[in-house]
Amino acid sequence: MSIAVAVDQLSKHYADVIALNNVSLSINDQEFFTLLGPSGCGKTTLLRVIAGFESVSSGSVHLHGKPIANLPANKRSVNTVFQHYSLFPHMSVADNIKFGMQMKGSTASHIESRCKQMLELVQLGEFANRKPAQLSGGQQQRVALARALAPEPELLLLDEPLSALDLKLRQAMRLELKQIQQETGITFIFVTHDQEEALTMSDRIAVMSNGEVQQIGDAHTIYEQPRNRFVADFIGEINMLDCEVLSSSASTDTQYTVACDITGLAQLTANADQSVTPGTQGSLCIRPERLQLLAADHPDAKLLGTVDQLVYLGTDTQTTVVLNNGIKLLVRSSNNATQHIVAQSGEKIGIGIDTMAARFLDN
Amino acid sequence: MSTKLNNIVSGNATFHHQRHKLLLPAWLVICLLLVVPVLMMLVYSFLTKEFRGGVIWEFSLAAYDQFFFDRGLFGDEPAKIDWTYMRIYARSALQAFIASVLCLVIGFPTAYFIATRSVRSRPVWVFLITIPYWVNLLIRTVSMKFMIRDSGPLNTWLLQAGIIDQPIHLINTNIAVQLGLFYSYLPFMVLPIYASIERYDFSLSEAASDLYASKWTTLRRVILPAVKPGIIAGCILVFVPSLGAFLAPDLLGGAKNFMIGSLIEEQFKGNAGNWPFGAASSMILLAIVMGVLLLYARNETNAAGSR
Numbered sequence: 001m002s003i004a005v006a007v008d009q010l011s012k013h014y015a016d017v018i019a020l021n022n023v024s025l026s027i028n029d030q031e032f033f034t035l036l037g038p039s040g041c042g043k044t045t046l047l048r049v050i051a052g053f054e055s056v057s058s059g060s061v062h063l064h065g066k067p068i069a070n071l072p073a074n075k076r077s078v079n080t081v082f083q084h085y086s087l088f089p090h091m092s093v094a095d096n097i098k099f100g101m102q103m104k105g106s107t108a109s110h111i112e113s114r115c116k117q118m119l120e121l122v123q124l125g126e127f128a129n130r131k132p133a134q135l136s137g138g139q140q141q142r143v144a145l146a147r148a149l150a151p152e153p154e155l156l157l158l159d160e161p162l163s164a165l166d167l168k169l170r171q172a173m174r175l176e177l178k179q180i181q182q183e184t185g186i187t188f189i190f191v192t193h194d195q196e197e198a199l200t201m202s203d204r205i206a207v208m209s210n211g212e213v214q215q216i217g218d219a220h221t222i223y224e225q226p227r228n229r230f231v232a233d234f235i236g237e238i239n240m241l242d243c244e245v246l247s248s249s250a251s252t253d254t255q256y257t258v259a260c261d262i263t264g265l266a267q268l269t270a271n272a273d274q275s276v277t278p279g280t281q282g283s284l285c286i287r288p289e290r291l292q293l294l295a296a297d298h299p300d301a302k303l304l305g306t307v308d309q310l311v312y313l314g315t316d317t318q319t320t321v322v323l324n325n326g327i328k329l330l331v332r333s334s335n336n337a338t339q340h341i342v343a344q345s346g347e348k349i350g351i352g353i354d355t356m357a358a359r360f361l362d363n
Numbered sequence: 364m365s366t367k368l369n370n371i372v373s374g375n376a377t378f379h380h381q382r383h384k385l386l387l388p389a390w391l392v393i394c395l396l397l398v399v400p401v402l403m404m405l406v407y408s409f410l411t412k413e414f415r416g417g418v419i420w421e422f423s424l425a426a427y428d429q430f431f432f433d434r435g436l437f438g439d440e441p442a443k444i445d446w447t448y449m450r451i452y453a454r455s456a457l458q459a460f461i462a463s464v465l466c467l468v469i470g471f472p473t474a475y476f477i478a479t480r481s482v483r484s485r486p487v488w489v490f491l492i493t494i495p496y497w498v499n500l501l502i503r504t505v506s507m508k509f510m511i512r513d514s515g516p517l518n519t520w521l522l523q524a525g526i527i528d529q530p531i532h533l534i535n536t537n538i539a540v541q542l543g544l545f546y547s548y549l550p551f552m553v554l555p556i557y558a559s560i561e562r563y564d565f566s567l568s569e570a571a572s573d574l575y576a577s578k579w580t581t582l583r584r585v586i587l588p589a590v591k592p593g594i595i596a597g598c599i600l601v602f603v604p605s606l607g608a609f610l611a612p613d614l615l616g617g618a619k620n621f622m623i624g625s626l627i628e629e630q631f632k633g634n635a636g637n638w639p640f641g642a643a644s645s646m647i648l649l650a651i652v653m654g655v656l657l658l659y660a661r662n663e664t665n666a667a668g669s670r
């Protein structure tokens with residue numbers, strides 16, 4: 001698989017702010033790659049650097065092997081779907097879509113047929129002569145996508161394109177975007193702060209914070225094997241229990257099993273990416289759905305506590321359990337009839353842990 | 364839609380009606396100082412002239428006849444079309460057109476510059492643009508006359524700097540009139556254009572450059588269409604007053620570079636004037652301006668309709 005975009009030791013400073021700090025990543029050809037992070041993490045800056053709207057302070061960007069960091073935006077074979085679409089208001093839908101191809105100097109017949117093809121791709125055939133203001137948000141979003149895809153760029157950038165849409169439309173567009181990406185085979189870089197969006201669409205995700213890449217991996221890896229506390233905490237919900245490492249041993253070539261002492265409560269095992277020196281302080285991290293409510297005297301109950309709060313979430317119930325040392329744990333149990341345990345607030349309860357899913361992260 | 368909005372804004376029809384009374388003072392002022400005088404001029408243009416100024420209350424088309432036709436010194440020869448006044452109008456229109464173009468060429472980059480400053484410094488720049496307008500137009504025009512005369516500061520500096528070895532003769536030329544018009548009306552171009560560029564969404568420029576457009580193409584195909592209303596407003600605001608301008612042509616242009624304003628003023632001055640002719644000339648000017656504006660308005664409605 002060839003590499004479409006290579007970002008190497010890229011930094012971007014504004015007067016007194018470091019927006020990007022030594023970012024390196026490579027994106028494969030035809031990949032749906034997502035930059036995920038909270039606002040201000042540098043994801044949009046990175047996108048704008050790749051698009052050519054921002055200069056770099058140091059480092060390089062290569063597109064299919066060619067250095068592009070010093071090329072102006074209009075000389076890069078990269079197109080962008082803007083957050084607020086930025087459609088040309090005085091041009092019809094068709095003229096918007098044709099604009100990029102005209103600027104590239106494509107032949108008139110190619111422009112016509114490609115425009116028709118794009119309108120079909122985004123299912124807007126009958127809207128060709130409308131002005132953007134006469135379209136709904138979702139339709140404008142499709143025009144923006146068609147306009148950016150029409151000149152057949154080597155790379156498509158999408159800057160939070162779904163954030164202005166309502167929930168139902170957003171969910172439908174996720175599937176559509178993914179499908180269009182697979183049909184066209186163009187490399188997508190998608191920026192979002194919405195983890196659900198990132199998890200459902202991406203081939204790989206780069207989680208960013210404070211101008212740095214925290215972890216790169218597919219949705220499963222990012223969720224199940226977060227590399228540090230930021231990633232663990234940012235993606236989904238997670239319980240973190242302070243602990244001290246007792247011993248560690250290799251379980252496979254890349255995974256280690258760590259025995260931890262949860263201060264004053266229990267001794268549990270967890271996974272780690274590397275061997276950890278005994279005595280290290282850290283956290284045992286586990287997702288709420290990997291915990292199980294059990295009777296207090298059940299043999300598999302590893303921790304004991306008191307039920308504090310129950311929240312019914314439709315498919316799941318989320319139970320807050322206060323452990324004997326006062327720490328709160330979230331437990332998420334599926335509401336299917338066979339496994340459903342009805343707990344009562346104030347009830348003593350046991351908690352079972354899927355130790356394969358527990359992870360040790362140092363502080 | 365707009366009625367619905369009005370109802371929401373005003374609560375109900377009674378309040379809506381009451382609020383119209385707020386306009387009464389403005390209506391009064393406009394009627395007394397604009398509508399009545401214009402109607403008076405319209406009536407005067409169809410009256411007979413009194414030789415010492417003023418009018419005789421007797422219907423006559425003589426004023427319009429004099430504007431378009433020549434009937435010889437004693438008015439007894441067959442009518443020939445007389446181009447004298449129409450030429451003055453044409454020259455005035457040309458001057459006003461050049462002034463508008465000049466103001467646009469200088470005003471657009473200025474407005475663009477101001478609109479792209481930080482939000483905090485923009486008011487300062489707008490303020491700087493308006494500062495010269497704290498001084499009366501007459502005084503500004505007279506000082507320009509002083510600046511550009513043959514022995515004035517401009518020529519003195521250029522001579523001393525060795526850029527020229529003979530004073531440039533500017534005063535009483537078309538160029539001087541042009542300078543005066545341009546200087547008088549530049550802010551009327553800058554401010555409306557600034558207002559539209561300020562509302563312009565600069566991410567459209569980014570989108571254009573993302574789609575391979577050069578800076579020049581972006582200006583031509585994306586920025587200019589978006590700020591067109593401001594440009595047209597600016598052009599109207601410069602062209603219309605320039606067409607009837609009186610001070611700049613009178614003080615800077617001298618007798619040879621007569622414009623409409625001076626022609627009309629002359630008709631009402633002292634005992635030598637011809638009130639009906641002055642009134643007729645004013646009406647013709649008004650008709651031209653209204654015609655141009657109506658044409659523009661109709662174009663705009665058509666453009667909006669075809670959307």
